[in-house]
Amino acid sequence: MTGAGTTGAAVLRNDLAADMAALGAAARAAAEQLATADSEAKAEALRAAARAVRANEAAILEANRADMAAARDKGLTPALLDRLELNPDRVEAMAAGLEQIADFPDPIGRTLGEWERPNGLAIAKVAVPLGVIGIIYESRPNVTADAGGLCLKSGNAAILRGGSESFASSGAILECLQQGLAEASLPEAAIQRVPTSDRAAVGMLLTMSDSVDIIIPRGGKGLIERVYAESKIPVLAHLEGLCHTYVDRAADPAMARRLVVNAKMRRTGICGATETLLVDRPVVESHLPAILDDLAAAGCALRGDQATQALDERVIAATSEDWDTEYLAPILSIKVVDGVDEAVAHINRHGSHHTEAIVTEDSAAAERFLERVDAGIVMLNASTQFADGGEFGMGAEIGISTGKLHARGPVGAEQLTSYKYIVRGAGQARP
Numbered sequence: 001m002t003g004a005g006t007t008g009a010a011v012l013r014n015d016l017a018a019d020m021a022a023l024g025a026a027a028r029a030a031a032e033q034l035a036t037a038d039s040e041a042k043a044e045a046l047r048a049a050a051r052a053v054r055a056n057e058a059a060i061l062e063a064n065r066a067d068m069a070a071a072r073d074k075g076l077t078p079a080l081l082d083r084l085e086l087n088p089d090r091v092e093a094m095a096a097g098l099e100q101i102a103d104f105p106d107p108i109g110r111t112l113g114e115w116e117r118p119n120g121l122a123i124a125k126v127a128v129p130l131g132v133i134g135i136i137y138e139s140r141p142n143v144t145a146d147a148g149g150l151c152l153k154s155g156n157a158a159i160l161r162g163g164s165e166s167f168a169s170s171g172a173i174l175e176c177l178q179q180g181l182a183e184a185s186l187p188e189a190a191i192q193r194v195p196t197s198d199r200a201a202v203g204m205l206l207t208m209s210d211s212v213d214i215i216i217p218r219g220g221k222g223l224i225e226r227v228y229a230e231s232k233i234p235v236l237a238h239l240e241g242l243c244h245t246y247v248d249r250a251a252d253p254a255m256a257r258r259l260v261v262n263a264k265m266r267r268t269g270i271c272g273a274t275e276t277l278l279v280d281r282p283v284v285e286s287h288l289p290a291i292l293d294d295l296a297a298a299g300c301a302l303r304g305d306q307a308t309q310a311l312d313e314r315v316i317a318a319t320s321e322d323w324d325t326e327y328l329a330p331i332l333s334i335k336v337v338d339g340v341d342e343a344v345a346h347i348n349r350h351g352s353h354h355t356e357a358i359v360t361e362d363s364a365a366a367e368r369f370l371e372r373v374d375a376g377i378v379m380l381n382a383s384t385q386f387a388d389g390g391e392f393g394m395g396a397e398i399g400i401s402t403g404k405l406h407a408r409g410p411v412g413a414e415q416l417t418s419y420k421y422i423v424r425g426a427g428q429a430r431p
Contacts, residue, residue, distance in 0.1 A: 019195055020204045023159060024211025026189035027132045031157035033187055035129050039106040041184045046102035046149055049180025050095040053145065056176055057091045063168035064141065071165045079269030079328035083139040084166055094145040094173070098180075100395035101149045107414045108155045122424040127417045129155035131213035134205050135398060136161045136227065138219035141169035146389075146396035147216075148177045148191040154416040157190045159212065161205060163219075164197035206231040216411070218399040220326075236406055238399030240326040241271030242352040243384045246343040246369065248360035249280040253287045255381065256359045260291050263357065263383040265298045269328045271400060272355050272387030276323060277334045278343045284311065284336055295332060304334035323350045340365045344372045351375060353402045355387035376402055376409035 034042075053060070064086040071084055107127055114124040133156050137143045144162055151158035162170040170193065178188040194201045206215060209232045217227040218238040227235055245263050247256045263274035279288050284307060292302060292312045302308075303318040315334065322333040323346070337343045340358070347356050357379040358369040366380050377387050377400070387410075389397025394412030401407045407415035 016196065016198065016201060017204060020201060020208065021211075023192055023194070024132070024208045026187075027157040027159050027192060028211050030187040030189040031129065031132045031155075034152070034155045034157060034190055035108070035131075037155065037186060039108075041186055042106070042152055042155070043102040045152060045180045045184035045186050046098045047180070048183040049145075049149065049177045050098040050102070052176035052179040053091060053095040053098065053173065056172065057088065060091055060169065060172045060176075061086060061088070063172040067141070067166055067169045074165070076165065077329070080139050080165070082267065082269040084141065084169075086141060086169060090142060094142050097390060097396040098145060098149045100390075101153050101413060104153065104395060104413060107153070107417050112419055119428050120426055121428055124422045124424075125419050126422055128420050130416055130418055132157045132159065132211055133416065134159045134161070134208070134212045134215045134233070136202060136205070136215065136217045136219070136223065137399075138163040138223060139166060141166040141173060143218065143398070144170040144173040144193075145177065147398045148174070150396055150398055150411075150413045150416060152177075152181070152186075152190060153413040156416055158192070159205065160191070160193040161202060162193065167197050202226075203230055206233065209233050216398055236401055236411065237403055238271075238411075239354070239402040240352050241273065241354040241387070241400070242276070242324070242326045242350065243272060243274050243355045243357075243387070244276045244278055244343075244347050244351060245274045245357045245359065245384060246278040246337075246340070246347070247280060247283065247287055247291070248340060248343075248358055248362060248365050248369075249282040250362035250365060251280075251283065251287065251359040252361055253283075253290065256287055257291050257294055259357070259359055259381070259383050261294045261298055263385055264295065264332050265300055265330065266383070266385050268330050270385065271326075272385045273328070274357070274384045275325065275327055275331075275333065276346075276350070277332055278337050278346060279308075279334065280340075280343070281307070281336050281338050284308075288334075292334075299330050301331045302334060303331065305336060307336040308334045326352070340368050341372075344369060348372075348374050354400055355379065355384045357382060357384050376400060 110127040112125040116122050135147045177191045181188050212233050215233045216236045302315040303322050304315040309315045318333045353375045355377040356373045356375045360366050370378050389410035389412050392410050397410045401411050
């Protein structure tokens with residue numbers, strides 16, 4: 001005999017399935033409207049949403065305080081708490097980001113190429129929306145504003161599924177986005193969220209191929225692995241940020257000190273934080289001691305190879321696991337390498353194809369590094385913490401794509417488009 005508890009769970013699961021199907025149907029209908037929406041209407045929706053975010057700052061912060069209290073009770077790490085926390089500056093940054101997205105040119109309808117064939121056929125390649133985008137992310141409630149705004153600008157409907165730890169904060173932000181849509185007479189279903197923190201809803205979303213055109217997961221290995229394993233829908237992944245900074249033999253020592261400390265310690269919990277420092281052997285004694293002093297003074301725990309340990313007793317022995325670890329914490333692994341080629345080989349073996357940087361005044365070494373490192377973002381003489389769509393002038397980002405198909409690096413509004421070919425003829429029939 002089936003127990004009452006089992007029956008109740010089945011009923012709840014059936015109700016959730018019905019809710020998810022309704023969510024998908026509403027998103028599909030909204031996407032059809034957005035695909036041909038007037039550029040100014042989309043921009044006005046974004047500006048109205050920004051006004052609503054500012055007007056509702058107190059409610060957003062109150063919801064975030066509730067999320068933070070629950071997260072502390074659950075024992076979330078400092079890095080995750082930092083990602084979750086909102087303050088007036090971060091709320092203002094969300095509003096400003098929405099306004100910046102509004103001011104960008106509309107990516108939809110752009111002519112990407114056009115030509116005429118000898119037979120008179122005129123062919124144009126034109127940017128179009130992807131359709132309905134399912135976005136699954138962890139911790140950061142500001143992704144709700146960034147993702148919703150970018151999808152709206154690019155004519156896509158969004159189904160958002162934020163982490164359970166940010167449920168209240170994301171809900172308060174979503175209300176502002178939907179208020180903006182309503183003020184611009186656009187369908188509120190253009191930006192929706194999964195109505196529950198039940199993990200079963202994620203599994204359902206990943207199979208809704210009739211309603212959803214692409215899934216964008218943004219989170220740790222566990223989330224990405226689950227999405228790849230279960231999704232029946234194409235995936236554009238934002239994987240971990242196992243980023244490196246390489247200090248070359250031709251690096252300016254003062255610049256190297258400044259950039260390494262910033263790349264590691266500005267915010268240790270973001271995906272653009274440097275997790276491994278590589279140092280060219282000829283400058284170990286001249287450059288590395290001061291860098292280690294600065295890192296230790298900033299509160300960074302140091303793990304290194306034998307050459308690094310020999311310089312400083314504060315450095316503990318690195319294990320093979322350290323070279324493959326995204327710490328998201330004030331911990332840095334350090335390795336001495338023999339030149340740019342060994343640095344590139346280490347990065348391509350252990351990195352996550354996110355963001356890699358070289359510090360050098362040698363243009364030949366710089367070009368060799370920039371050409372050979374396999375990553376979405378490769379930097380010269382700059383902190384890896386610039387790996388951010390806002391810093392790239394995109395207003396915001398949904399994530400940093402670490403794959404190679406469709407989009408790579410920061411994913412902004414322009415990257416959330418596809419294209420179609422429009423062919424105009426004058427009665428041509430193929431012989």
